[in-house]
Amino acid sequence: MGLNPESRARFNLERASILLLEESPMGMSILVQILIGFGARTLHRCETVAEAKDAIAKIEVDLIICDAMGAGGEGYDFVEWLRRSRIEPNCFAPVLLIAGHTPSNAVARARDCGAHFVMAKPLTPIAVLERILWIAKEGRRFVECDTYMGPDRRFKNEGVPAGMAGRRRDDLHGEIGAAEDPNMDQEVIDSLMKTRRVEL
Template sequence: MLTAAARKWRSFVVQQGQVVALDPTSRARFNLEKANILLLDDTPMGMAILVQIVTGLGAKKLHRCTDVEMAKQVASNTQLDLAIVDALPPSGAGYGFVKWLRNTAQEPNCYTPVLMTTAHTPRSDINRARDCGSHLIVKKPIAPIVLLERIIWVSKEGRPFLFSGDYVGPDRRFRDERPPGGVGRRREDAPASGPPPATTPSDDETASSASSLT
């Protein structure tokens, strides 16, 4: 029988031996309908792209913010479940917003999972990007499957949140435990030779095809 952790990984595929990506053909379900999602992007084109992707993924409660002040207003008045924040180049004001969210916003919003989107990080901004307190950075152009994978990733509980003198945010030291070396999905295993065991239900039956991703 599969452990819970192993079952969780069934919907993932290992690509190029390194990158773990969500299988775009997976029938596993997820529900973003009730999630309050803050979107911050100051360009109409960037916002339009983000909105189309996130609504396609089933989100309905979107808070579209075109500047940091608007985002602060929303974060002060609404319980957020997720924030997708552009770095807002060239000023990098998006990093400042995330820092504000971590340091100033009330609980539970200070713990909000934050995905930073960035088209390009100038060398002068690399430290800000690392230290602002976001969970993950998503490079543009954004593919829907990548964004969904990141959303599911940041929703995982158990990553400690750190309050130290100059850094507030998710612990940057975390380990991504993948399936043991070279092991792929069970459904891709070669069929066993010989008669099937007449014991308990198989692993495939145990984890239904409509399993949750989280």
């Protein structure tokens, strides 16, 4: 998804409650400036995971922007805790995870902890806006099982892989059986395809 920078569309986060978890003062300042530029007024700034957990228990948030927090990856652990916390509605809040580096293992870790999206630093306002809009539009269902809770990790639903049984009630099967109703005659099909003159 790409936004046209010259677009006249209006976007305003004035009514949104946003929790920011960023240990670096400079990183926090950049996030705050970007979000204030989008009209955000209610920003809950947390420098540690403990502060963020305390805030989650007290306030309702609409969006969480969380830093991965260095080599220890405390940010990933926070997102996983959030999803399992059962503190509603915050445990279902969209999470945008940001990291200094995003190799494939970091992206997989972000996906597996329950984040909606992971972004690499440095952040730009247009990139942050694109991700927020993408999260708002995607509407992925939440999945809960023994090893995972969070948005469905599949970006595309292309059905069950060949040779595997479906695990969800609404999974479509790849096998095509015999026709249940009689097939249409070729003459009927041809008549449907012909252009006709219609008088109004």
